[in-house]
Amino acid sequence: xxxxxxxxxxYCVGRVLTWLKEQGGVAALQKRNEHKAALLYDAIDGSxxxxxxxxxASRSLMNVTFNLPTPELEAQFIAEAAAIGxxxxxxxxxxxxxxASIYNAFPEEGVKKLVDFMAEFAQKNA
Numbered sequence: 001x002x003x004x005x006x007x008x009x010x011y012c013v014g015r016v017l018t019w020l021k022e023q024g025g026v027a028a029l030q031k032r033n034e035h036k037a038a039l040l041y042d043a044i045d046g047s048x049x050x051x052x053x054x055x056x057a058s059r060s061l062m063n064v065t066f067n068l069p070t071p072e073l074e075a076q077f078i079a080e081a082a083a084i085g086x087x088x089x090x091x092x093x094x095x096x097x098x099x100a101s102i103y104n105a106f107p108e109e110g111v112k113k114l115v116d117f118m119a120e121f122a123q124k125n126a
Contacts (some may be wrong), residue, residue: 033102039111040114040119061102066098071096073125074098104125
């Protein structure tokens with residue numbers, strides 16, 4: 001054999017496909033991701049404190065972006081969230097703000113924890 005197949009990549013794909021099947025397949029994951037995103041977008045839309053970046057028709061199910069009233073509050077929000085285990089909320093370097101990545105394997109409990117934290121943070125800092 002002259003070419004070695006990418007065995008590790010093939011192994012990883014196999015593991016992901018097995019996990020996907022265990023979760024109920026693509027349709028089940030789609031439904032779950034729509035639900036997780038709706039929880040977060042409802043928290044943003046239901047508040048005057050948070051402002052979403054994307055137009056409603058163009059919103060991502062995987063990366064939810066938003067701003068707070070000031071860059072200083074965004075920095076405080078990110079720091080306080082990290083202190084309770086909500087890491088990686090700092091937005092993209094060219095846009096700023098906050099970004100919650102809620103990819104397929106991210107649990108709904110994590111989204112609920114973020115939504116609860118957002119409500120508490122807004123109440124304390126409005």
